[in-house]
Amino acid sequence: MKHVLITGGSRGIGASTAIECARRGFGVILTWNSQADAAESVVDRIKVRGGKAIAMKLDVGDVGGFDLFRTALEQEMKIQWNAAGLDGLVNNAGYGLFNPIETVTEAQFDGLMNVHLKGPFFLTQKLLPLLRKDSSIVNLTSATTRVATAGVAPYAAFKGGLEVLTRYMAKEFGGRGIRVNSVSPGPIRTELGGGLNDEFESLLASQTALGRVGEPHEVARVIASLLTDDGGWINAQSIEVAGGYNI
Template identity: 45%
Template structure:
């Protein structure tokens, strides 16, 4: 019997997360997505997934607030039972996040803590809580960034946290191997369209000029790679970091 696959996609209402959710739905995966505050966008994404013939539910989640995780997984467990008819999901996509542009000399402790809580502490402990709901043989995909490899002015706090996620993912791959769970990193470069990063014609021109393929990144440059990593074709990919930049700063 073929069991229907389900993905939990954090920050799945817009931008990269939305494209990931829709790309997975196109591959026949049902979606449980989270949103921070924009219910309207989340509902649009859920509707788009349902039009593809897949089941979808959106739940609110602040990934920076670890104290909310127990309640979130109670809600998720209830939705898994009532909407999807199961008590487990198969894929965890840690995508939720925001950006920060501030020089090292001007980054405040509050800004640093926000980046840590969203991009590192939140991911670490949300994953920890998720593991009891994740099927053996499942997949974890953590969304990192090109700035964990290449340095740019003004993104030190963000880049530090994404670099830590690259390391964390290797430990997940090692420690969860006994359960048949793989863990990989997808590291996009500058992605324009629906995200939180600054978007101006000047920035787009700079990114395109430093990218081998000669254009900026778009959300649909990411979702297909994540859906590949959740497929049987990627069953032997584990502990890896896949950069999606079109060849930026080679």
């Protein structure tokens, strides 16, 4: 059995990715920071369908906790599955902030940077020794790196940085047989940034060629495919999953 770690797996795209990966036969480790019950609910849904999953606490914005997390991860995988090593890593955890540049505080800026860029950088570094040959890393970025949307400048800037980092990871990890790609969702029906109200959803749908917003499972299927042999020759790419948003 292959094993994948998905950060921010308690809801939205992360939860859908955990369920989709389990459906494809992965043992899933999903992380949560503030929503333990939601994470355990995802684990229960996977187990009811015959899959294997565990949930572990991780604050992606706290680099100082990564050593302890890695130790706990190795212990849990040994206990639960008598397994060692990962075949996939999905850097998905994140949150939104909608403020114009003139009102963003330094604390808000730093918080977004820690979760969306610094955290994935150092978590990947810390877990790199656990990633087996022919494994796959998927970084979640955003269509806001392509389409400038007022009010999300810090978020988009750090997602843009993660997109660039993806190519550098692919370059440096290629000798280990590790592929690295980014998936860039467009408007998706999740709780990010407080979710979508009817008016905002209608606006986003009108800006999308397919005439609607996307669902988390539609992004999850793309992520999961990149973790399997189906994506075995896809590397260093940014794949937008947005239904033709602002084209």
